[in-house]
Amino acid sequence: MIWLLKPDQPEPTEFAPAMQQGTKISPSLPAVAGKPVEVAFDGGRMTSDAGILLLAAIEQRLKIADRLAACIEDPRAPHRVRHGLAEMIRYRMLLIVAGYPDGNDCDALKSDPAFKMALGRPPESGADLCSQPTISRLENLPGPTALKRMMAAMIAVFCDSFDPVPRRILLDIDDTEDAVHGGQQLALFNAHYDSRCS
Numbered sequence: 001m002i003w004l005l006k007p008d009q010p011e012p013t014e015f016a017p018a019m020q021q022g023t024k025i026s027p028s029l030p031a032v033a034g035k036p037v038e039v040a041f042d043g044g045r046m047t048s049d050a051g052i053l054l055l056a057a058i059e060q061r062l063k064i065a066d067r068l069a070a071c072i073e074d075p076r077a078p079h080r081v082r083h084g085l086a087e088m089i090r091y092r093m094l095l096i097v098a099g100y101p102d103g104n105d106c107d108a109l110k111s112d113p114a115f116k117m118a119l120g121r122p123p124e125s126g127a128d129l130c131s132q133p134t135i136s137r138l139e140n141l142p143g144p145t146a147l148k149r150m151m152a153a154m155i156a157v158f159c160d161s162f163d164p165v166p167r168r169i170l171l172d173i174d175d176t177e178d179a180v181h182g183g184q185q186l187a188l189f190n191a192h193y194d195s196r197c198s
Helices: 052-062 064-069 085-097 105-109 113-118 132-140 144-160
Strands: 002-004 023-025 188-190 195-197
Touching: 052 064, 052 085, 052 113, 064 085, 064 144, 085 105, 085 113, 085 132, 105 132
Parallel strands: none
Antiparallel strands: 002 023, 188 195
16 A cells, blocks of 8 residues: 655654554556455565556556457357457557567466456456467467458547547658668668668
């Protein structure tokens, strides 16, 4: 818990700890499996990624993973599915924003309590999240049509952020310089950097 002292209270001493004098401040986090979530710094299973719960709450409100999953046809046999497309997409997105860009990190974090809670699973008794091979199959699943649908879904998320959707939106996208050498495919001349870039 985070404790704040009231302005007229003395500094805590060993005889009068802050927890007895202070006011409890607890961030509002959504419940997981019907149980309240509280932030504490005193033991239990630990994670260094507790902030992921706040990002998960934002994603749940925007339903980005659900929108993207609706764009992909799932070829798997329904009775054998353990991880739904939306759950896998949500897990992958949260890994990336938490600073884990490689799918390899899925194996190390699939039992992390914060990530399990972010995906609506109890931290102790909930089943582990999907593994690296499952995420690799997900990343290779969308074909050209699904990718176009996913792009349209992300544009819809952006447009939904406006009360009245603007008549015109200008996207000014600048590439970073990734210089290429020789005759590499998809290399283009970038006048700003005065070099060929991919």
